[in-house]
Amino acid sequence: MTRVRVGIDVGSTHTDSVAVDERGNVLAAVKARTTPDVTTGIIESLKKLLGTKAFAVDEVAAVMFGTTHVLNAIIQRRGLGKVGVIRIGAPATTAIDPMLDWPADLRDAVGNLKVIVRGGHEYTGEEIAPLDEDGVKRAARAFAKAGVDAVAITGVFSIVNPDHELRAREVVAEEIPNVPIVLSHEIGSMGLLERENASILNAATIGVMKRTIESLRRSLASLGIEGVPMYFAQNDGTTAKSEFIEKYPVFTVVAPISNSIRGAYVLTGIPDAIVVDTGGTTSNVGVLTKGYPREALEVEIGGVRTNIRSPDVVAVGVAGGSIVSVGPNDSVKVGPVSVGYELIEKGIAWGGDVLTATDVALAKGVMKIDDPRCDPERPAKLVPKEVIDAAYDYMVRTIEEAIDKVKTSAEPATVILVGGGSLMWPRKLKGAKEVIRPEHAQSANALGAATALVGSVVEKAFSYDHVTREEAIRITSDEAKQKVIEAGADPASIEVAEVEEIALPYLPGNAVKVRVKAIGKLKL
Secondary structure: OOOEEEEEEEOOOEEEEEEEOOOOOEEEEEEEEOOOOOHHHHHHHHHHHHHOOOOOHHHEEEEEEEOOHHHHHHHHOOOOOOEEEEEEEEOOOOOOOOOOOOOHHHHHHOOOEEEEEEOOEOOOOOEOOOOOHHHHHHHHHHHHHHOOOEEEEEEOOOOOOOHHHHHHHHHHHHHOOOOOEEEHHHOOOOOHHHHHHHHHHHHHHHHHHHHHHHHHHHHHHHOOOOOOOEEEEOOOOOEEEHHHHHHOHHHHOOHHHHHHHHHHHHHHOOOOEEEEEEOOOOEEEEEEEOOEEOEOOOEEEOOEEEOOOOEOOEEEOOOOOEEEEEOHHHOEEEEEEEOHHHHHHHEHHHOOOEOEHHHHHHHHOOOOOOOOOOOOOHHHHHOOHHHHHHHHHHHHHHHHHHHHHHOOOOOOEEEEEEOOOHHHOOOOOOOEEEEEOOOOHHHHHHHHHHHOOEEEEEEEEEEOOOOOHHHHHHHHHHHHHHHHHHHOEOHHHOEEEEEEEEEOOOOOOOEEEEEEEEEEOEOO
8 A cells, every 4th residue: 555645834825735655756736725724724735635536545644744833823922822931040141131132022922931040051061050949949939820831941051061951840840740841952052042032932832833733633533534643844844743843843933944945855856956935925045955955043033033943045025926016207016015815816817906926927928827717918918018027027136136145156056946936937047057947846845844854953062172073973963863763753764964063263172063963764
């Protein structure tokens, strides 16, 4: 019997689903409208996929999701849990309170409960001061009285020595049993405030992800897909089982973008390229490096700076549903406002009265749409040619500038076009030595989710005056491999995909940050 993987990816306009066999061959691919609650759109997309009859329900071996549930909860400030925040770092870190630079409404949404206690470590792993266990216990009791849903603990240089975070967790668990406790050394990398921010967001969204998983599991069962392993796409283009993601929901916050970039690699086999993913509202331009998204050093989520691993992307508001406007002196602008999923009602080619980027591309003759309701000649008849030309020039120029921004070299690069709106772009772009739009490009996001490997990244800081280089890499690699097993990989398939060493010249003692990425195949 064929073992089928189903990949589902949520975009701002469409939710894509794809089914692939063991060899990665696409059996079927469909689109459905993304819904405000996200889950309804996912189930509708899955129903359409099952309706293709390209595979049997009992052949489904795993379902992989790339969702925006967590991102939406943070942006909308809805459904977030109340978090008790403990920073281990007094007196050195008391000048800046936890969440000080957060948007006020988000800070209030997660409870604004924080305490700083004595403790923390040097970058060498030695104690700055003993952990104030009594202070941790008092904080835990106050949090229990306030009715927190989770606790986030962050220690100075805990990525070097997590002992204080681990002990603080024990103390808190004794006072508030059965409440999730998030430790920052498991979430972010170096940078105390960014790591703390990511840990708090993770704690605040554990409930969101738990409810999401339960809802999706019930929905799958209603479709006859019961007891099948569920996996969720992570920000770096890898995947992890639902039990792991329930503990670390912040690892999924920008996963749909990574899915598309990873999907571009799966479709083309090209490991190093620039990827342009065009949807209905935005075009995301990122970089493939060794088959995975190039990662950013820092990412802002809902107005909060974090250092979780995430794709390095330039997003522009020019996509399929982007609205074309004509200003003073006949100046033409495209986006960032979009009709989104209402394109087929409001777009001129569908009989509406809003000129969109898709209408422009149809009028230019650069794209075709297989939809009997679409009249590709209508935009050209109703809109002056000079407006069409100016709008298309604006669109292409915007994408070319975004491509230029992500490049690290002046040399022309391979550009891969994916996404439902990728048909609108020409086959020649400035800065590109070749432009490729592969088959199934419109489903690259779901394909990226369906074919992803299980992965984990671990970063640690060391002083090579105190530990050898070999020992530092071994310690970090072992931890990364253990994380991959926890995320659902077959232990026999795990390999180290990447080792990176970065000198830390602002610290004494030959300090180095070691970063290891480990990957493995799903254990089905």
